[in-house]
Amino acid sequence: MTISPAAPLLQVRDAVVEYTRTDRPAVRALAGVSFQVAEGEMVGVVGESGCGKSTLARAMTGLAPLASGEILFAGRPVEPLRRRRRPARLLPLQMIFQDPYASLNPRRRISAQLADVIRATGKGAPGHRPIGDLLERVGLPAAAADRYPHEFSGGQRQRIAIARALATQPSLIVADEPVSALDASAQAQVATLLRKIAREDGVTLVLISHDLAVVGALCDRVVVMYLGEIVEDGPTERVWHAPRHPYTQSLLRAVPVPDGTGRKPMALAGEVPDPGRPPSGCRFHPRCPLAMDPCREEAPSHGDVDGGGSVACWAVHSPEARANAIRA
Amino acid sequence: MTVVGHRKDQASALAPAWWRRPFPRYVRRRLGSSALILLGVTLVAFLLTTVVPANPETANLGQRALSDPETVRRFREHYGLDRPLPLQYLTYLGNLLRGDFGQSQQTLRPVSQDLLQFAPATLELVLSATLVALLVGVLCGVAAARRRGGWFDRITRLASLTGVSLPIFWIALVASVVFFRGLRLLPGSGRLDPALVKPPQVTGFLTVDSLLAGDWHAFGSAVSHLVLPSAVLAVSVVGMVLRFTRTAVLEALGTDFVKAARAKGLRERDVLWGYAVRFAFGPLVTATTLSFGFLLAATVYVEQQFSWGGIGQYAYRSSTNLDLSAVMGVSIVIALIFVLINLAADLLYALFDPRIRLR
Amino acid sequence: DQQPAAAPGGDTLVVDTAFNAKSLDPARMFQPTDFYAESALYDTLLKFKGNDLKAPVPNLAESYEVSDDATAYTFRLREDAVFSDGSPVTAADVVFSYNRLKNVKASPAFLMDGLTVTAQDDHTVVIKAERAVPELPSLLTAPNFGVVNADQVKAQGATDAEGADKSDTAERYLNTASAGSGPYVLEGYSNTSQIALTANPKYWGTKPAWQRVVIRNVTAPQQQLLNVEGGESQIALDLSGRQAQGVDRSAFTVTSDQAPEVLYLAASRAKTSATADPEVLAAIRAGIDYQGLLQVAGPGTVQAAGLVPQTFVGALAPTEAPKYDPELAKELVARSGVTAPKITLDYASDYHRLAGLDYATIAQRIQSDLKKIGIEVTLNPAPTATSLQRYVDGQTELALWSYPPDFTDPANLVAFGPGGFLAKRVHWSEKDAPEAAKLTESALAAKGDARAAAYQAWQRVLNDGGPFLPLLVPTTVTLSSARVTDVARNPITGIDLGAVGKKQS
Amino acid sequence: MTTPSPAHDLLTVTGLSVKLRTASGPATVVDDVSLAVAPGRILGIAGESGSGKTMTGMTLVGLPPAGATVTGSIRLDGRELTTLSEPGWAAVRGGQIAMVFQDPSSSLHPMLTMGRQLTDHMRRHLGLSRKAATTRSAELLDLVRLPDPKGALRLYPHQFSGGMRQRVAIAVALAAEPRVLIADEPTTALDVTVQAGIINLLDELRHDTGMSILLVTHDLGVISALADEIAVFYGGRIVESGTAAQVLGGARHPYTRGLLEALPRLSTETRRDGRGFVPIPGVPPTPGSLPAGCAFHPRCAHAAPACQESRPELLPLAEPPAWHRLACHVDPWRP
Amino acid sequence: MTRTLTDTDAAVARRPRLPIRGRAAEFVAVAVLLAWLVVIVAAPLLAPHDPLAQDAAPLSGPSAQYWFGTDAAGRDVFSRVLYGARLSVPLGLVLVAATAVVGTVVGLLAGFFGGWVDEVLMRVADVVFAFPVIILAMAVAASLGPSLTNAVLASVLVWWPAYARTVRSVVLGLRESEFVLANRLAGVGSVRSMFVDLLPSVAGPVLVLGMLDVGAAILLLSGLSFLGLGARPPEPEWGAQVSESLQYFDQWWLAVFPGLAIVTVVLAFNIIGDALRDRLDPKLRQAGEHA
């Protein structure tokens, strides 16, 4: 794949995704999200349940049509997947789903499922790998091809799903909570595998997870979402050690650390609001310890911060507001 | 909020608030789709009667009159059979809206009057059969679920499978020979001892009407006439009710909330009836709806055997005699009952299962 | 009046029959069940006593005179007869009723074809005919000639004037109340479930023994039997001879009467049908095992010698009936112009009315018989409506039917003659059989004792090559419980309900 | 931290085993487990999926799966529970020992109001009138920090968010004033932000009510935040137990160590050189086909021949504090 | 066991085996069905008489010569009952198969295309579902003549919605299921994914529904024949035989034997269908019917 090094591999521009519901206002699961992924990067997306992480993943791969905005892959738009076959140029953009039990057809052998994908990608394509190789690449014996999904554990199934993605020779894999459904040891195994693939095969990875630790341990960059919006974006180290958005701060403080000291995590007040009726202004303000008048009235826009990345917060970007906040 | 949303809100702002609440909204939506189904049914009924090649006059004129073209022409004119089809349909629909189903060539009465007379007879029969089936089915189903795999479970399984495997026309015959002719236990035809005078029609249910009239004699007779046919009908659906109950209760017994209820220290009886059976409500409503629909069709056999004089016999008679207005009327009424039952089931479902209301 | 008339089984006579009912309006009705009820509600000028069909006896008419050429009849009405509202029955009522029958132009209107009726005085009625009508006394016993209370029904929209087919609106009323002078009055009418009658308190004749009569629709004959056995009803009308066999004769009365109608096969003379070949037709006639058919039909049934049933004037002697001769039949088939004939036999699958006879069984028997002589028969059962339409439209090849008489006289059957409306269904016109056509004419015209011979001659010609093959005359069986006496059954009007007695227990 | 003496313990479990009949033959899913909790203290039970944590919890409320054989002893305040009849258990359940389930959405009946689910057993166990029970329910909901407790009584489970539902489930468990609360993965289905709230709630409750809590979870972070003592399960057995500091700070069993190593670590260095996540190789065993000897030996980097032969006993480590216990033949991290 | 890429096409999903272990009723049911199968195949060899021959004395009771007695036309009831299996059982199967095919096709189309196609098809299904069977059968019998073929036709006309709804709901679920999405993302065409992923998933539910319906189908067809809307005399159809018996009830053998024949066949099918449902999906039937 040849793209100019300057252009990012994936660009999300002001993406909006809505789900319509009968009898109730539509949910804006993505309320104008913009970010980019450069080739070879490993980007993590974190946020609470329902904040739109999966929707973002689906939008990026074309499974969720955009209400507005655009998403470009390798410089060209990602068309939503309709009844037509997916265009070949989008095949390098793959996705891995959360539920390893649902992502394989329980009624077909592994070999049949992989063969379908290989055939679709084009058997003669350069660099194409036979099924056995694919399975070995993800740490399974080639003989596994003859078996049915129910004969595998969750971690193994997730590996098979990764093998299926690899069959298309992907350049970007969007992984939506790939390890959340797995046991601690399986989690580590699959996460390690993903990182290995990303490093060794040069696959760009967007990893979505509600588990901050997983993202922190794997990704170079972190994107923090809240209620359909990105509130903070930056290199993992900066976000971890100097989180600027009050939400990111709360999120980090809520993670319990297994050090045996008995230290209690800090709770974040309030509940995630109904995305169908988001709060005015900054969407986080009802739960924000630093909330002040401008927050209630106008949504903050993203501004760069020291140490890399950007944050959308009035308390960060308006000095006088900040002063007020501190005084209060 | 989008523009579309605004417009919609303004439009419905005229309606009272409760009308816009989720449940009434749900009711409205379901009512709308039911009406659509009924419209479809009228069309199908109408089309059917037009594809039937035989002429209604054959069934309705004497052999000699049939050979007289003038008599035949007058007959066709009188029943509007000489007009173009779409016009006939539109006229028919218009009349329907006014409650006019046309005149039966068989009974020479307005079809609506016939239906009013026969439909309650059938409903009484089907309802009592459903009640019997529900009572027996639920009790046995719960008992079978409690001792899954036990002897009672195995016996009821076989019994309920046997129940659905019996041809109704055959057990009706057998039951009538055994209980009526053989044992002389129960009356075998009609709805009331013919020597008794019918109580004045209020609901059309003889059991209810006789009670309203305070006529115990007639009540006893009506009930005893009801026993055999409704038992025959119940036999064929009690198995379904039982199996649905059993499956649902079993499913409920495996859920976390039943475990949680047990862990709360509730008595097993309370867990069973308060939690597990409660959860089976949805499937039970489904089973009731299904069996009601089934029974509505099955009454044709039973009414014939027991000379019940309900809508099943009317349907059979009018369709064999090509009494077109009656055929259309009876199709529509059967469909109406069916649709209403389904509607009631859905609403009950929504009322009892709070999760559905907001869907 | 909401109280039960009496304890169950007390004063109510319950009669079970499979309903074939439409209307109780004498000018409109033509269905058997209605006839049964009608004859208890409305009196006719003459009637048959019990099941004796040879000569009518006086009823509303005390006596009558007939002109020599049988075209003019003068009836003298009895003076004590009153309607159920107490008003006297007059000649005007008779004239009104008959003219209404003619002008309402419903199915039975043909009964008045060629007749004019006038009132000579209050109690004398004169009927004039265009042609000789020797059958008129029989004809007048038909329930359609029931006399209605003219004043009462006029108030309910009845009219006897020209155009009554449009302007007469009394039918609905006549289905809720009766307006006659018979032993009973109508209590309630449903032509699908039951007809209830109560004794007419003003009846001019002998008061009926039963206070109330309920005629119930019980479709299955077997159910009727159960009901009588179980004491739910007292009389069952539709049993076959076979069904009545098992009945305990000490507790129940079984009476049999020969049916007034003949079961016949109608063979099409249309060119496309194999039956148009005279040899094939003759082969069918000889190829049916009549004795076997009788066995299937059950006890009491006899072979029909001709189209006129035994109970009518002019029936052929049983010895003249067609004979079963399979060898001859095979030979005829071989000789015929048709190789391996294939014929469709139409019959009404839901038609059990005729004395419990099952058309399906008969049809299957015929199919099996004809197969033996090399004719392949395909059965085509259909509901009466469909089947009858095919017959009327002349589409059937072979059809199994009977003709329910409108009145008990052979004159009713001349429609079987070439060119008659029944013969047209099998494409048989006067041209095809001039000799038979002539005999039809002379039979109709014959008077007095000559009638029998004329009708017999007519039938012999029909039996010899005509398209109608008479098969059977079944027996109607009446089952009654021991509590009931004097059950006499007229083939048309059914049980004379007014005459049924009650045994006091 | 004091060493609890048996006299202090509220709930004592000794040699508890649960045997099930499965499709593939009999399986011992809980094997010779001994535990003790003192009033007001939290015992954490950790271990991978299928290690028998839930089974232990369910057995402690007298609800093992149908057909299970339970041996050993369960004593509540000195009273033996294993010998109780079903009605006897029913009195203990809810009233003495209560349970909170993992999934708050499925452990509440979807068609019954919160009020009904809160009060029905309260009335039975505490003999309260309907009115008193309702008042108390509202208090309970207030205790678990539910906004508008009175209104909540009329609502159905689906009208709450996951976190609120779990609070309600906890309130239901607390309703009849139990002395022991068994919390089976009470936060697993929840977001971290919500989880933090529940952790704090449980901690306050045990302080306020003096209730003992058996906290079952696979999340070592949650255990670390709450538990006073920890028991680590593997293949139905306890492989290591001790205070939170002992087990998490100075883990001695290779499995405990493995679990800790497998946790993702938030650090740039480990990410760069790929040490962030060190998986335990292999997959957890299934009960019924446990490896001979130490059940962990096929996955253990330190396995010695002895590990394949005999099952190590859970023994107190030689040095004080005496109740850090370990079941390992090798004990590679012996100081 | 090594497999090469080339023969993956032949890798057909393994059907769940029919487990009949340890359940007496199911054993007996299978045995009964096998016995009837033998009857169907070998009726001419097994039947002592020609089922159409009217050689015997009508309405004579069971005897050494006529085991089940004779009917009104003098035919051997035993032979007629045996031959009746040749009509009822295959036609019941044909009816269910045809219904399943029609319903599956409609359900697939509705589920796959969604939108107005779905809307129209499902509204039609609603209407058809609400329409009384008997009347439709009557109309078909009246317009095309009563025959078993037409009875099957009429039944298919009203029965397909049950299958269409089940299939549609499976398809709707599958269309959004992760494995279908994953395959489509990997470039597998939607038609192929429909056949490869959807059909096998639909086959299970349809099979179960079908097995459960065979009994009902046999009952429906015999019921229509009983009403004179199906079998045409002299066909020895069971329902028609019971209907013929209505005329004569002292002759109990006329009704009892054909009735028992129906009951045994239908019960056997129902037991097997029920067992299959238990194994494959205990909740399937409800899900399918309460759409």
Ligand SMILES: Nc1ncnc2c1ncn2[C@@H]1O[C@H](COP(=O)(O)OP(=O)(O)OP(=O)(O)O)[C@@H](O)[C@H]1O
């Ligand atoms: N198909 C849908 N129809 C309607 N609303 C939806 C649909 N899918 C998601 N939503 C709503 O959109 C919002 C975002 O959902 P999404 O699944 O993207 O969140 P998430 O961050 O992935 O959450 P989780 O961590 O629970 O997976 C939620 O409020 C959800 O309820």
Ligand SMILES: Nc1ncnc2c1ncn2[C@@H]1O[C@H](COP(=O)(O)OP(=O)(O)OP(=O)(O)O)[C@@H](O)[C@H]1O
């Ligand atoms: N009803 C049952 N019948 C047979 N085996 C069972 C049953 N319930 C659980 N098991 C098995 O018992 C073992 C222990 O299960 P348990 O639920 O206690 O594990 P757990 O540690 O709670 O796991 P998780 O973290 O997944 O909840 C598992 O292997 C499970 O498969």
Ligand SMILES: [Mg+2]
């Ligand atoms: Mg998600």
Ligand SMILES: [Mg+2]
């Ligand atoms: Mg668990």
